[in-house]
Amino acid sequence: MATEHAVESVVVHHEPQSFWRRYIFSMDHKVIAIQYMITAGLMGLIGLVMSWLMRIPLAWPGESVPIVAKIFPGLFEGGVLRPDAYLAMMTMHGTLMVFFFLTAILLGGFGNLLIPLQCGARDMAFPFVNMLSYWVFLLSCLIMLASLFVTGGAAAAGWTAYPPLSALEKAVPGSGLGQTLWLVAMAVFIASSVMGGLNYITTVLNLRTQGMSMMRLPLTVWALFVAAILGLLAFPALFAGAVLLLLDRHLGTSFYLSHVVVGGEHIVREGGNPLLWQHLFWFLGHPEVYILILPAMGIASEIISNNARKPIFGYRVMVYSIIAIGFLSFIVWGHHMFVSGMNIWLSAAFTLTTLIIAVPSAVKTFNWLGTLWRGKLRFTTAMLFAIGFVSTFVTGGLTGIFLGNPTIDIQLHDTYFVVAHFHIVMATSSVFGIFAGVYHWFPKLFGRMMDERLGKLHFWLTFLGMYAIFFPMHYLGFMGVPRRYYGFGLLQYLAPNTQDIQLFISVAAFITGAAQFLFLVNLIRSIWWGRRAEANPWQGNTLEWQAPSPPPHGNWGEKLPVVYRWAYDYSVAGASQDFIPQTVPIEQEPTGEPGRHVPLPTVAATLSGDGNGKPLQNGG
Amino acid sequence: MADVARPQGEQVGAVHAPIRTYLTVWGWLFVLSAIAYFVDIIHLTGWLKVVLLTVLALMKAGLIMAFFMHLRFERLTLVYAIVAPLILLVAMLVGLVPDGVAVFVRR
Amino acid sequence: MVAEVTVQQVEQKPSWGGGISPFGVSWQKLMMWIFILSDAFIFGSFLISYATSRASVGKWVDTGKVFALHIAGSEIPLLLIAIMTFILVSSSGTMALAVANAYERRKKETVRYLFLTMLLGLTFVGCQAYEWTHLIVDYGVRPWWNPFGPPQFGAYFFTLTGFHGMHVLSGVIYLGIIARQVAKGVYDRRGSYANVEIAGLYWHFVDLIWVFIFTMFYLF
Amino acid sequence: MERSGIHGILFALAVVVLVLVGVITIGDRWWWLPPLASVHGGQIDNLFTITLAITGSVFVLVHLLLAYFVWRYRERSAEQRAYFYLENRPLEVTYTLIPALVLTGLITAGTRAWFEIQGPPPQNALPIRVIGEQFAWRFQYPGADGQLGRFHPRFVSESNPFGIDPDDPAGRDDIVATELHVPLNRPVVAYIDSKDVLHSFFVPALRVKQDAVPGMTTRFWFVASQVGMYDIPCAELCGQGHYIMRGQMVVESDAAFESWLAQQPTIATMLGLSQ
Numbered sequence A: 001m002a003t004e005h006a007v008e009s010v011v012v013h014h015e016p017q018s019f020w021r022r023y024i025f026s027m028d029h030k031v032i033a034i035q036y037m038i039t040a041g042l043m044g045l046i047g048l049v050m051s052w053l054m055r056i057p058l059a060w061p062g063e064s065v066p067i068v069a070k071i072f073p074g075l076f077e078g079g080v081l082r083p084d085a086y087l088a089m090m091t092m093h094g095t096l097m098v099f100f101f102l103t104a105i106l107l108g109g110f111g112n113l114l115i116p117l118q119c120g121a122r123d124m125a126f127p128f129v130n131m132l133s134y135w136v137f138l139l140s141c142l143i144m145l146a147s148l149f150v151t152g153g154a155a156a157a158g159w160t161a162y163p164p165l166s167a168l169e170k171a172v173p174g175s176g177l178g179q180t181l182w183l184v185a186m187a188v189f190i191a192s193s194v195m196g197g198l199n200y201i202t203t204v205l206n207l208r209t210q211g212m213s214m215m216r217l218p219l220t221v222w223a224l225f226v227a228a229i230l231g232l233l234a235f236p237a238l239f240a241g242a243v244l245l246l247l248d249r250h251l252g253t254s255f256y257l258s259h260v261v262v263g264g265e266h267i268v269r270e271g272g273n274p275l276l277w278q279h280l281f282w283f284l285g286h287p288e289v290y291i292l293i294l295p296a297m298g299i300a301s302e303i304i305s306n307n308a309r310k311p312i313f314g315y316r317v318m319v320y321s322i323i324a325i326g327f328l329s330f331i332v333w334g335h336h337m338f339v340s341g342m343n344i345w346l347s348a349a350f351t352l353t354t355l356i357i358a359v360p361s362a363v364k365t366f367n368w369l370g371t372l373w374r375g376k377l378r379f380t381t382a383m384l385f386a387i388g389f390v391s392t393f394v395t396g397g398l399t400g401i402f403l404g405n406p407t408i409d410i411q412l413h414d415t416y417f418v419v420a421h422f423h424i425v426m427a428t429s430s431v432f433g434i435f436a437g438v439y440h441w442f443p444k445l446f447g448r449m450m451d452e453r454l455g456k457l458h459f460w461l462t463f464l465g466m467y468a469i470f471f472p473m474h475y476l477g478f479m480g481v482p483r484r485y486y487g488f489g490l491l492q493y494l495a496p497n498t499q500d501i502q503l504f505i506s507v508a509a510f511i512t513g514a515a516q517f518l519f520l521v522n523l524i525r526s527i528w529w530g531r532r533a534e535a536n537p538w539q540g541n542t543l544e545w546q547a548p549s550p551p552p553h554g555n556w557g558e559k560l561p562v563v564y565r566w567a568y569d570y571s572v573a574g575a576s577q578d579f580i581p582q583t584v585p586i587e588q589e590p591t592g593e594p595g596r597h598v599p600l601p602t603v604a605a606t607l608s609g610d611g612n613g614k615p616l617q618n619g620g
Numbered sequence B: 001m002a003d004v005a006r007p008q009g010e011q012v013g014a015v016h017a018p019i020r021t022y023l024t025v026w027g028w029l030f031v032l033s034a035i036a037y038f039v040d041i042i043h044l045t046g047w048l049k050v051v052l053l054t055v056l057a058l059m060k061a062g063l064i065m066a067f068f069m070h071l072r073f074e075r076l077t078l079v080y081a082i083v084a085p086l087i088l089l090v091a092m093l094v095g096l097v098p099d100g101v102a103v104f105v106r107r
Numbered sequence C: 001m002v003a004e005v006t007v008q009q010v011e012q013k014p015s016w017g018g019g020i021s022p023f024g025v026s027w028q029k030l031m032m033w034i035f036i037l038s039d040a041f042i043f044g045s046f047l048i049s050y051a052t053s054r055a056s057v058g059k060w061v062d063t064g065k066v067f068a069l070h071i072a073g074s075e076i077p078l079l080l081i082a083i084m085t086f087i088l089v090s091s092s093g094t095m096a097l098a099v100a101n102a103y104e105r106r107k108k109e110t111v112r113y114l115f116l117t118m119l120l121g122l123t124f125v126g127c128q129a130y131e132w133t134h135l136i137v138d139y140g141v142r143p144w145w146n147p148f149g150p151p152q153f154g155a156y157f158f159t160l161t162g163f164h165g166m167h168v169l170s171g172v173i174y175l176g177i178i179a180r181q182v183a184k185g186v187y188d189r190r191g192s193y194a195n196v197e198i199a200g201l202y203w204h205f206v207d208l209i210w211v212f213i214f215t216m217f218y219l220f
Numbered sequence D: 001m002e003r004s005g006i007h008g009i010l011f012a013l014a015v016v017v018l019v020l021v022g023v024i025t026i027g028d029r030w031w032w033l034p035p036l037a038s039v040h041g042g043q044i045d046n047l048f049t050i051t052l053a054i055t056g057s058v059f060v061l062v063h064l065l066l067a068y069f070v071w072r073y074r075e076r077s078a079e080q081r082a083y084f085y086l087e088n089r090p091l092e093v094t095y096t097l098i099p100a101l102v103l104t105g106l107i108t109a110g111t112r113a114w115f116e117i118q119g120p121p122p123q124n125a126l127p128i129r130v131i132g133e134q135f136a137w138r139f140q141y142p143g144a145d146g147q148l149g150r151f152h153p154r155f156v157s158e159s160n161p162f163g164i165d166p167d168d169p170a171g172r173d174d175i176v177a178t179e180l181h182v183p184l185n186r187p188v189v190a191y192i193d194s195k196d197v198l199h200s201f202f203v204p205a206l207r208v209k210q211d212a213v214p215g216m217t218t219r220f221w222f223v224a225s226q227v228g229m230y231d232i233p234c235a236e237l238c239g240q241g242h243y244i245m246r247g248q249m250v251v252e253s254d255a256a257f258e259s260w261l262a263q264q265p266t267i268a269t270m271l272g273l274s275q
Ligand code: HEA
Pocket: A160, A289, A290, A292, A293, A335, A336, A354, A355, A357, A358, A361, A362, A363, A365, A393, A394, A395, A396, A397, A398, A400, A401, A402, A403, A404, A405, A409, A412, A413, A414, A418, A421, A422, A425, A426, A430, D054, D055, D058, D062, D098, D099, D100, D102, D103
């Protein structure tokens, strides 16, 4: 055993010294996390600007905006955004936001930051592959951005890239080099996320510190773990699909194409099946959206428990729900294809699985409420975003129930109702998870605190703003406004006041988007001039708070921490404080860990207010 | 003491089969491949062929995974963790192929 | 200090002191397994796409005829593919022997079997090259067209076998690196031949995939 | 952090306002589905309303609980202590089972309606072919033989923009149009094809939506129940002109329909063939 300790110290003091090895080509998971976050954040900002561009013609159809046109001369004609530029912006907005912003920041950013810290590991299992994963991700970002500047413009077939539109050069501007680069960038992105995923999964499984059993992992780690598994098993389908599509585009195969006439020209292909792409895409696409929500759920759970000063309600059930949601998310993909011409029996099967997924979601929702109940709620900015997450997840999840029903989906498919649904769960809930996480773990990232007052202002503008943008989109959906439309002038069934709603949405979008610059200012200011953070500013239990802020290379100094209890010993009766870090031995403080304390409170006891279990004397 | 309590290091290959077992498995793979080949060239058709070939392929896969890839000597949890996700491929198959048939019908 | 670098240390250094629970395997091996799972999903997606396309095309090609070899005037269906299958299965066998020898830390035998495996792998790729040439030159099969039937036949033929062949080739390179390490005694010094076993996992996986390509593409 | 309680109160308020706005605007139908003009659409609207009632209640319930908890349990003093509470099996089982039951109901109702709507059309249904192209809809009606002639993109040419097989005898007497007319109260089955990329045949007022997929024919049948003119927007991204791809549908009495049909050209005249 003596040798082991010697090795430990060798590792610990082996911090790279040069600037390049330390901050650029670093293999330290925390540095990689920051790199991911900054890159992904930039991609998010680009996506945000694109959504602004899209909102202009939607609110003011045909009106000229010379000032904006000057900034983006390539996209405007006569001061008006061109229809093909609209589609390109829409496609890139969706792609950047889903993959390059959310996936990257949640798995690459928070995964890298939290998994080793909360498992009590010194780093990822294979730091070199971890570093490679980031650089490959950056490469994919560059390829995707490059596609904006090629002749013909960026890909314009939607983020779903349905062929034949995406397979034929003539079908739509941007389906030349732009679409090819889109596919290549996605393939590279997938390679990067596989490299990341391998590390996250192995690290969670094998690199937990002593005492950190799976059922003691914080929910953040559970959620990231399951999300990583989803990525690893789902992305291959898109990879295969993208390879086939590239071959269709450049080798003249006909996986997805059959004989078509585009622009008067006959394109002779035989026997392809466009639905095949849709299946492959959504076999990824649906798990993908859960890759985006699960980590946000984990972050919200952690932050809610911490700021309610209460254990998370029903920890085990929360874990099982995460697993259940993860599994179910693989077998619901067909709900995006109810009216695509898919076999109607399949639709029925997918209805079943789709609606069942609401059950574990319900459990999670009520467990969050249960955690708030009789807590001592402290409203940090992170907490506000976390409860904002609960609100928006429920609102957005419930609209999924309409869509999951194929009969109703006949009417609602590809209308703004869908746009409303996914922006509320994804653009709002998941983004709230990210904001909550950044405010909460900022001390671990940079060793300083973010400004709470600015943060709260940011929260309020964003919370109200997001609802203002996306709630009215449901109304558009009711009225049957189709999505991916550049303008609605021809549609006579729309009441004239739909245009008022569009205007309202756009104004809200500009204000909300602008509010994000508060966040940016706060971020930059705090990185350099924020108040110095102590190790455990939020009185948290999980391991990362036992390390200094920011944790040094190797995280834990000489010795790995040892874990004696679960992560949610908040307000345990008889304890000296209202939190007990996981590293505190049972002999020193009691525990409330499930299974270790007796007995479970009954309903009657709960109502009479005496549900508090007595901790076992010696849990060992 | 505290840092590393669980078993460490050279666990790999602690249990494994004698070389004879590998040779036997090798032999069986030849035999099964040969059977599959004959199933094809004697022009069996229809479901019988599909079922036979599928079973043979699964048997071969099973042998490779169990012996060559050592799953037989690993913990059962690992076996489950590796085999269970394959259900999703079955789900994919069940979702896609009938739809392929449906497309054919509606050409 | 340096002189004392022992088994434990090297094994442990990259893992920062983690354990092997819950699966009882090192993180390196686990990582390979997980990678294999992910890769299996790529192949799975290709094969299932192929099955779907074939279902939606309806008629298909008599692969027995296309891949027949003419020997002494008589046509033996699928002979080349049968030979290739036997080669790849054999390479799996030699790989297993390499791993078995690695357990016993028999350096020389391990290297020998690794080389044999690489040789068989290269032979397999050679056969594949021959088959491609044959189909392209003699029959005029193209990814977008072929004389036998639906164009998807050629398309999937090149995609599936090409992707698989690339895996075999990368495997040969991978084994080459491992063999070099073995020969240089790196694993003796480390006291662990685990990397040979991990490379073996990959190689057997490539063979495993071939079982399904053989069955689904050639035999069905 | 001292005075953070105020944000709890604000949050509770915001959530209540949200609930009010939602309930009023949706409950009062400020914006609503287009007026219904088909028979099967009734089923869709019913399910929509039922789902709205259920999800609406959940929305209100969850948000009110959230507002109440956030307001009631906000931190007020340093001595206050949260109530250590782990879990409550009966409660958790309850809120697993109730949604499960409700959803089972929705699944049953939804799939039943789905099979009725997607099921085989009645024997006497009038077949119509709907052809999507960048960026217009075209329609083909059977002639006296009641049969639609074959369609394939390879027949498309300047003179034959509809892509109908000139050699198919069933097609000679077929009638072609660029506006869709359908008779009132008679089942119509639309066979939907595409010349180029994906489109989607969407008639909001009739609650009809079905993608047009190149390489295969999809189908949707319906009975129009209201006379009128309806838009047919395209609901699947199909290129630059997606937003201007709009057709017109006219639902009219049988007599008006027949006389309209009689005025449209046939394939034979269009292609200069004999009947
Ligand atoms: C983070 C992302 C995310 C999440 C979490 C979800 C969650 C869900 N989604 Fe969503 N979805 C998207 C992202 C997401 N979705 C995207 C991006 C698209 C569009 C892609 C595109 O076309 O471009 C989409 C599209 C989409 C469609 C296709 C619509 C169409 O194109 O026609 C459908 C259809 O079934 C659907 C369903 C659901 C369901 C049932 C859930 C469920 O998981 C929701 C479960 C949650 C709840 C139900 C709330 C909490 C529950 C309770 C409080 C309990 C009580 C409830 C009841 C009793 C009803 N989604």
